[in-house]
Each structure stands twice: as structure tokens, then as C-alpha cells.
Amino acid sequence: MAVHIRLWKMLLIVWLIPMTLSGGSCKGDAPLVKRIDASLKRAGRFLVKQQSPDGAWRSKTYGCFKDGPSLTPQVLSALFFLPQTGKAAKVSYRKGASYLVEMIGSDGRVKDGPHGLMFPALTASSASRVVVLHEQTTATRRAQAAWLKYLCARRLSRALGWQGSDPEFGGWGFALAVPRKPASGRPKEIFFESNMVATIFALGAVRSAKVALKDPMYGEILTFVERCQNFADDPQQADVRFDDGGFFFIPGDAAQNKAGIAGTDAKGRERYHSYGTMTADGLRALIRCGLPRNHPRVIAAKKWLEMNFSVKNQPGTFAPDREVLRGATYYYWCWAIGHAFVGVEEREIETKNGRVAWAEALAEELLQRQQPNGSWQNKFTDAKEDDPLVATSFAAAALALCRQSITGEDKRLAPKPAF
Numbered sequence: 001m002a003v004h005i006r007l008w009k010m011l012l013i014v015w016l017i018p019m020t021l022s023g024g025s026c027k028g029d030a031p032l033v034k035r036i037d038a039s040l041k042r043a044g045r046f047l048v049k050q051q052s053p054d055g056a057w058r059s060k061t062y063g064c065f066k067d068g069p070s071l072t073p074q075v076l077s078a079l080f081f082l083p084q085t086g087k088a089a090k091v092s093y094r095k096g097a098s099y100l101v102e103m104i105g106s107d108g109r110v111k112d113g114p115h116g117l118m119f120p121a122l123t124a125s126s127a128s129r130v131v132v133l134h135e136q137t138t139a140t141r142r143a144q145a146a147w148l149k150y151l152c153a154r155r156l157s158r159a160l161g162w163q164g165s166d167p168e169f170g171g172w173g174f175a176l177a178v179p180r181k182p183a184s185g186r187p188k189e190i191f192f193e194s195n196m197v198a199t200i201f202a203l204g205a206v207r208s209a210k211v212a213l214k215d216p217m218y219g220e221i222l223t224f225v226e227r228c229q230n231f232a233d234d235p236q237q238a239d240v241r242f243d244d245g246g247f248f249f250i251p252g253d254a255a256q257n258k259a260g261i262a263g264t265d266a267k268g269r270e271r272y273h274s275y276g277t278m279t280a281d282g283l284r285a286l287i288r289c290g291l292p293r294n295h296p297r298v299i300a301a302k303k304w305l306e307m308n309f310s311v312k313n314q315p316g317t318f319a320p321d322r323e324v325l326r327g328a329t330y331y332y333w334c335w336a337i338g339h340a341f342v343g344v345e346e347r348e349i350e351t352k353n354g355r356v357a358w359a360e361a362l363a364e365e366l367l368q369r370q371q372p373n374g375s376w377q378n379k380f381t382d383a384k385e386d387d388p389l390v391a392t393s394f395a396a397a398a399l400a401l402c403r404q405s406i407t408g409e410d411k412r413l414a415p416k417p418a419f
Helices: 002-021 030-049 072-079 087-101 120-130 138-152 196-208 217-227 276-288 296-307 320-343 358-369 388-407
Strands: 261-264 270-272 349-351 354-356
Touching: 030 072, 030 087, 030 358, 030 388, 072 087, 072 120, 072 388, 087 120, 087 138, 120 138, 120 196, 138 196, 196 217, 196 276, 217 276, 276 296, 276 320, 296 320, 296 349, 320 358, 320 388, 358 388
Parallel strands: none
Antiparallel strands: 261 270, 349 354
């Protein structure tokens, strides 16, 4: 009898383990998870239907997104983590990944065309990750290496003439060409400067490629990231009017910081408002550069996000003439904050209004905003989220992150892949 009981216990354990790992136990709010699954299935089907015959995704709204390479990696980044879509996602993903693999020439270089890519850093960052997600082959690993090399060649590093004293040093920007430091007195290329968006995308690629943290590049990247944080390493030097722990987009450029100018500090420096998207990116960037979670900068950024958390709008203080920009990157905000809280393994956060289960709250808002055809679309145009391909890629990925946090089915707190 005892033998039979032990055997039954062993069989029960064997049965329960895969159920737990696959989400079969459905921890959390089961009805909400069911609604999320239905939503993600519709989103995946929408994305699959928008794919071009050659495997790429092209915008029907903006000319700059009609080329193929600009949107394809972003869509694939979301589609891979939508298992609810079924076999269609698998077929679509492999077709899209093949499109990016085929952009690598026989010489091992990216074939970026006679005029280059529209968004070199962003495209290369995501492409280097997604080409190896569905399968690890000689061709996909070769493609990953090529895309990563293309990306790293565009970092504003010493190799391109930049020095640690340069505000632009260490990160990535939106330059169309390799951003070499121009000779003194010569004009700089437009949008060549490092910024937080390009840098967090690039860091994702570098970490995905398992570049060791001992690589000196991380220290250089961190130099730039810290310059975008409203924070003083010496508390005695902090200006409480501005040093709130949040982040902004770029140093020294009021026009490109969406929230605008906050004022002038005690040292006569122009300061910029902290805002949601950049603080979520900044928190992840600090951790990806190797700072521990108990580092004062990490703690300050995390506290800013918790105290300013909102599912309705991007949080932060926006200058009156910039208030119209608050909602322009709403779906990017959802995507960024989802990654940030998953990255620090937070299930509940301490907000101004008490403890909040962020994933449940964000999921409910995203579910309400989904269109009947499975897409999402922003009414604001500044960040091009009125293009359903742009908004849906961010929203679906954010919702998948919410589901992962709610169910807790993967202790690594990374989205469950579709295949």
C-alpha cells in the first residue's frame, strides 16, 4: 500500500510541475488571464494579416515605415511572445526572421541599400535579437553577429573620436551614418547625439548576445545613461527641485526632451523634467549596465516610477507648451514600464495611492483600448503611434508582460515564447 501511495505522489508531482511551468495552474486572476489570452490572440492575428508576401511589415500610414526593415524587427519582437496566435504566428515569424537573415550579404555585412536604413540603431538592435529567437542555426547566428557588429559600429565611442567629456559619449543615437565626431568647427549630423531610446534598444541587443558585463563598453554606456538621470551621486550636491531620480531623453537639448525645461539649478545648469518613458528606460539601462538593485540610482529611478505610476497617461511634469506630447508615446510607455517592473521582479508597487498590482491595472486599461480588429491605435501623431503596427507591437508586448507578471509562470519573468 505504501508503495502505491509513493508512486501516486510521484505521478502527481510529475503532472503538476509542467502545469505550473506552462501556466496551467493559472495563478493570479484567472478570468483576467482568460481575457488577456483572447486579446493577445486577436492582436497576433492582426499582426499576421499585415505581413507582406516577402515576410516584412510595412506601414500604410507613414512613408518612413514602408521600407520593410524599419517595422519588421519591432513586430517580430512582439509576435514571438504571443503563443495564443497558434501556428499562424510560427509561420509568420519564421518568414519575417528569414527576411532579416537575407539582409546579410555573402561578405557578412548588412545590406542596407544605397541610402542606408531609416533607423539604423533601432533596426539593428531588434534584428540582432529576433533572428535567433526561433532557431539557432549557422545562418541565424551569422545574421545576429552581423547585425550586432553593424549596431556596435554606431556607438558614440572613442573609436569614433568621442571622449568621456563629450555629453554624447557612450550611447547610441538616431544618426543615419556612422556618427564620427566631426572636426572642430564642422557641423554635426542631425540627430547624431546619443539618446535614451536608441541606447536602451541597443543595450537589449548587447545583453541578448551575452556580451559579458566586464566588457569596457558597459562603463562607457553607463556614463551616458547617468547623464540623463536627474540625480546627484553626492546627496549634499543635490538640488531637490530637480533631482527626483527620474530620467529625460537627452542632455543639453530642450527641443528633444518631450517634457521640456524644468528650470535652472543652483549651479546655473538648464534642467529637464523627468518623465515616464525615459525613466522606465533609464531604470532598465542602469541594471543592464551592471548596477545592483540596491544602488542609489536604481532605487531612485524605481521610486520615481512607483510614485508616478499611471495607466491612463504617461506620467511626469510636462511644461505647459509640451503637455500635448504627454499622450503621444502612451503605448511606448506601457511597453517600457512593463519591462521595467518585470526587470526588477515587482508584482506590487507602492504608489501615492497605496499598494497597486501594476500588471492587473495596466492590463485592464490595455484591454479597454483594443480595437475590434485586434489592433491598438493612438489618437496622437507625434510619435507615430497612430500607425496601428507601431501601437499594436508595443501594446501587445506590454500586455504579454502583464500576463507574465500576473501568472508568475516563469520565474525568470520573461514572456513565454510562442514556439
